[in-house]
Amino acid sequence: MGRWEPNPRGRLAKAAVELFAAQGFDDTTGAQIAARAGMHERSFFRLFPDKREVFFHAVEAAQREAVAVIADLPEDVAPIDAVAAAVAQRCETIQQHTDAALIRHELVSANAELRERDLSKHAELAAAMAEALCERGTAEPVAQLLAHTAVAVFRLSFERWTADPERQDLPAMFRDGLGELASALAAGRGGPHRPKRVGKRQ
Amino acid sequence: MGRWEPNPRGRLAKAAVELFAAQGFDDTTGAQIAARAGMHERSFFRLFPDKREVFFHAVEAAQREAVAVIADLPEDVAPIDAVAAAVAQRCETIQQHTDAALIRHELVSANAELRERDLSKHAELAAAMAEALCERGTAEPVAQLLAHTAVAVFRLSFERWTADPERQDLPAMFRDGLGELASALAAGRGGPHRPKRVGKRQ
DNA sequence: CCTCCTGATAGCAGCGACTGCCATCAGACT
């Protein structure tokens, strides 16, 4: 029984998150996850490259969504507005599943391995969005810059949002963060409208 | 012999990087590193929490340096200029040791575990710089925003610099990146000088 | 209905990362 049942990866991911939430990441073994999903440990490591990865199973779809948002936007939308739209939509999705987001956040911040993988996943998301920007005609350096910056702003907004998710609006916090960042950047040496090259030393 | 010799962490770090460069990260065992530094595997894992960490032994000092740069700057320097100065100095240091930087870069980009730890270390650097900014009176959200953004710009600049380190100037690339980013951010909805709150949805 | 073929799974064996435990040892201190 249990063998050949559909969606093995999904079952494993569900079992894993449940176990992680119940007894922590470290105290959950690969064999336990597999057993709860009705399969052998060996199959678990065939379906997922490592124990951390199963925790982030859902982000694959989220990343595809973000890329799709950028790709579907009209060509005349500025690159910064395109990434902002993609990330803002992710913000809304997260806010619609506040409970799940909080559980995941608690697990991630409690475990160094998950925190590292979380960083890595966000870097991957940024790279994917940058590529999507490039296909809309944005120059590669600017695309990377904007994508990674947007993700950084998102992470900080998310972190602060989790402190009080009920009374704060995540998409708004993200957009405000982008605005604040733009202001703070423009406040550099000589204020806004300075020439592109700012180098002084050397 | 070998026991009680000075600077055991430094010796381990040196031995580790040499072995990693010679035979790769995965094919180097903890026992080999320890043996080359003249000690037991058990001592290696007592001095470093894991095999990845020994590779980043040098960044501790680099991080302290960056924090010191920010702390030592006059109070009237804008926050963005303070982080920029810290990161720019790190750029110069790296450029003065181009060969070592390239070896390290090759190892990091060849191995997923090192890549993850590298991301993690840069996040730590950003957090440390943000804290240094806060102690200079910068508001925490802005400090975090600027620090993480600066680090992101640095990483992208570094990545592109490694493609041709001889004919490019890393500090200049970083500063240009910051400038490009500021322009691209300001190019959003309605151009520069737009009100701080940009929220639309909801 | 039986057979073959293919891809997924079970199950075992084994390596390496990492940890807890305890005996041991160098050097400082008295």
Next chain:
DNA sequence: AGTCTGATGGCAGTCGCTGCTATCAGGAGG
């Protein structure tokens, strides 16, 4: 010399993860 303390060697064991092989479910063909 005696003691005390912190660092080290060394053993045993768990767990993440992998290669290999036998086995199994289901589809294609007879």
